[in-house]
Amino acid sequence: MTAIRIWRIGLIATGLAFFVVGGITLLEDVSPARYLGIGIWLLGALVIHDGIISLAVFGANVVTRKTAGRFRVPLPAVLILQGALVIAGIMTLIVVPAALKKSAGTGNETLLPLDYGLHLVVFYVALAVVTALALGVYALVRRRRPVAG
Secondary structure: OOHHHHHHHHHHHHHHHHHHHHHHHHHHHOOHHHHHHHHHHHHHHHHHHHHHHHHHHHHHHHHHHHHHHOOOOOHHHHHHHHHHHHHHHHHHHHHHHHHHHHHHOOOOOOOOOOOHHHHHHHHHHHHHHHHHHHHHHHHHHHHHOOOOO
């Protein structure tokens, strides 16, 4: 059995174990009256993941491949960009519900005290800067590395 196959089996088994623990926790700790809301939330997360985040990552891949006719975009640079898009998507999934709830009102001002929309924009800017720095460092390292051959 190859190392990749062992890793694959281990990761699948770990994922299934987490799935079982989550299901047991849901059945034991959550009121059945809340199942519909949880189902709607999961459906929304699926739509956002498959319809927006995956589409953005795929779009970035298509754009970088289309520019390959003019110049070759190295795979690590594409992966850095895709990683940044995934991180931005995950943060959006986490922060937007809090920002929407804050704008709708909670009845308790200490429950959601921060300006989540502003913080999300600041996070996007910081992520763009870190991504640009990572791409710059990669370009420097790649340029300094001697070409084999």
